[in-house]
Amino acid sequence: MPQPLNPADPAFARDPFPYYARLRTQGPAARVALANGSDAWLVTGYRQAREVLADPRFSNVPPQGAGRPKPDSAAQRARALLARHMLNSDAPDHIRLRRLTVAAFTPRRVDALRPRIAHLAAGLVDGLAGRLDRDGIADLVDAFAFPLPVLVIGEVLGVPEEDRAALRDWTYRVGSPADALEPGAVDAAWQQLYAYFAALIERKRRTPGEDLFSTLVQDAGEGGLDDAELLAMAFLLLFAGYETTMNLLASAALLLLTHPGQLALARRGGEERWAAVVEEVLRHASPLEGTTWRRTVEPVDLGGGTEIPAEASVLVVLAAANRDPEHFPAPDDFRPERYLGGPDRAAPHAAFGHGPHFCLGARLARLEAAVALPLLFDRLPELSLAAGPAELPYRPGLLVRGPRSLPVRNVG
Numbered sequence: 001m002p003q004p005l006n007p008a009d010p011a012f013a014r015d016p017f018p019y020y021a022r023l024r025t026q027g028p029a030a031r032v033a034l035a036n037g038s039d040a041w042l043v044t045g046y047r048q049a050r051e052v053l054a055d056p057r058f059s060n061v062p063p064q065g066a067g068r069p070k071p072d073s074a075a076q077r078a079r080a081l082l083a084r085h086m087l088n089s090d091a092p093d094h095i096r097l098r099r100l101t102v103a104a105f106t107p108r109r110v111d112a113l114r115p116r117i118a119h120l121a122a123g124l125v126d127g128l129a130g131r132l133d134r135d136g137i138a139d140l141v142d143a144f145a146f147p148l149p150v151l152v153i154g155e156v157l158g159v160p161e162e163d164r165a166a167l168r169d170w171t172y173r174v175g176s177p178a179d180a181l182e183p184g185a186v187d188a189a190w191q192q193l194y195a196y197f198a199a200l201i202e203r204k205r206r207t208p209g210e211d212l213f214s215t216l217v218q219d220a221g222e223g224g225l226d227d228a229e230l231l232a233m234a235f236l237l238l239f240a241g242y243e244t245t246m247n248l249l250a251s252a253a254l255l256l257l258t259h260p261g262q263l264a265l266a267r268r269g270g271e272e273r274w275a276a277v278v279e280e281v282l283r284h285a286s287p288l289e290g291t292t293w294r295r296t297v298e299p300v301d302l303g304g305g306t307e308i309p310a311e312a313s314v315l316v317v318l319a320a321a322n323r324d325p326e327h328f329p330a331p332d333d334f335r336p337e338r339y340l341g342g343p344d345r346a347a348p349h350a351a352f353g354h355g356p357h358f359c360l361g362a363r364l365a366r367l368e369a370a371v372a373l374p375l376l377f378d379r380l381p382e383l384s385l386a387a388g389p390a391e392l393p394y395r396p397g398l399l400v401r402g403p404r405s406l407p408v409r410n411v412g
């Protein structure tokens with residue numbers, strides 16, 4: 001009987017890939033016992049991952065009373081309300097919510113954020129350079145990879161500049177494990193965010209801005225989003241957008257600092273090369289390790305003798321699909337060349353998911369990385385890691401993946 005999988009184990013969190021590779025040898029999906037006493041089906045094959053994500057027999061709606069029962073509190077009620085977003089819904093609800101949001105998230109509007117992203121990233125890189133001058137060492141996650149996505153979501157939601165420090169602080173608290181902060185701090189941050197977004201919606205209704213969120217608020221009403229859906233949407237954009245992009249930026253910096261030849265090629269190679277670096281980081285590091293949980297509404301035969309029963313919890317492990325050797329030769333190597341143009345270009349990675357829930361922010365995330373990474377390394381070309389890669393702490397769990405801190409110094 002194999003040991004139950006403990007996603008909180010620091011060694012697994014840092015390098016889950018050997019485990020996923022072993023699991024893949026048992027078939028494209030395998031039933032796994034988890035350390036919390038439950039069990040789940042983990043999908044590790046690339047082709048099957050895409051099939052599952054496009055198959056309506058795998059539902060996104062969390063079962064009633066999912067997870068451990070939580071005591072009733074204002075923060076708990078806020079959490080429950082905010083969980084009513086499109087990622088937790090199936091068609092036809094999902095189609096309605098997504099259609100309204102896609103209308104606000106057009107490529108033209110996302111691309112228009114480029115100068116603001118460059119401005120915000122330049123400010124953070126200046127701050128990081130200042131810290132390095134002063135202290136000789138700094139945490140790249142804290143100074144760059146975490147704040148940039150939060151500030152960019154601030155732009156998308158039209159959060160005024162003067163409120164961004166508070167947004168950053170609440171987001172940090174809500175995303176921290178409860179035992180890392182003083183008692184009650186996480187709950188208090190949930191309530192503050194909830195109250196803040198409720199007031200923001202009112203404000204956007206009275207005086208709409210140029211931001212994407214104002215468009216959603218203005219389109220609300222007849223057939224549009226109701227107030228609870230708008231609130232849930234603000235939360236979804238914040239949480240789908242910040243931790244994932246933070247992991248993309250942190251993993252990109254780590255991979256480039258540990259592959260100086262690739263960094264030099266990127267710095268010489270211009271936009272196309274940087275775009276290939278971003279794609280390869282997405283594939284290699286998979287900032288979202290697994291998608292959100294799915295539940296089978298009926299038994300599903302995945303072929304090759306793998307049948308998943310009805311009512312099973314299923315996790316599509318994007319990190320495993322993205323290293324499936326049948327689709328990506330030498331999958332554990334970091335090789336941005338795979339995503340340069342030409343007939344040999346690698347298969348598209350699955351880091352942004354697939355099918356009806358395909359990431360709505362993919363264009364924005366790619367833009368953030370493509371703008372911010374060259375800026376970082378042009379301004380700080382002598383940056384180097386100040387800790388061994390094998391010592392870095394990683395986020396626990398099966399859902400997100402990335403270093404929690406990245407100590408750097410300037411060797412120049």
Ligand code: HEM
Nearest residue numbers: 086087240241244245248291292352353357359360361365
């Ligand atoms: C590197 C950064 C990102 C990664 C790797 C990522 C990945 C993903 C993945 C895999 C999904 C599908 C999850 C599932 O099927 O269970 C998803 C959905 C979503 N993402 Fe992202 N994401 C990123 C950044 C963003 C950003 C910046 C935003 C918005 C500001 C965003 C908004 C969303 C939304 C709204 C959904 C739900 C779509 C739906 O249910 O139809 N994401 N993302």
